[in-house]
Amino acid sequence: MAKQLHWNTVIVLSDSEVIVNCVNSKYVVDAIDQIIQDFQEPMLELARYQVVYVKRSLSSISHSIVKFSKDVGCRTWLGHFPSQENIHSTVTPLFI
Numbered sequence: 329m330a331k332q333l334h335w336n337t338v339i340v341l342s343d344s345e346v347i348v349n350c351v352n353s354k355y356v357v358d359a360i361d362q363i364i365q366d367f368q369e370p371m372l373e374l375a376r377y378q379v380v381y382v383k384r385s386l387s388s389i390s391h392s393i394v395k396f397s398k399d400v401g402c403r404t405w406l407g408h409f410p411s412q413e414n415i416h417s418t419v420t421p422l423f424i
Contacts, residue, residue, distance in 0.1 A: 330370075330374060331370065331373060331374075335374070336374055336375035336376065337374065337375060337376040337377065338371070338374055338376075338377045338378075339377070339378045339379075339380065340377070340378070340379045340380070341380050341382045342379065342380070342381060342382065343381070343382055343383065343384040344381075345381045347360070347364070348379050348380065348381040349381075350364045351364055351367060351368060351379040352379055
């Protein structure tokens with residue numbers, strides 16, 4: 329998706345320290361290694377990417393987005409994340 333949107337820098341936040349360490353090649357977990365490689369491959373095409381661990385207690389934004397997506401479905405926004413109150417009036421989502 330980043331390539332389609334012509335983004336050259338992507339920062340991924342995750343509350344899974346194991347996944348972050350695997351993506352950042354700090355260690356390998358055989359059970360998920362193929363999934364990690366599938367994630368890493370398109371990231372290498374970007375000028376810059378970063379995968380960062382964030383404690384779950386500090387990742388309230390991502391949990392809000394997941395909760396919100398259950399109500400509105402799968403969409404991509406450019407710019408500010410819409411609130412539930414203004415979703416239909418102020419935001420035109422990109423469907424990918």
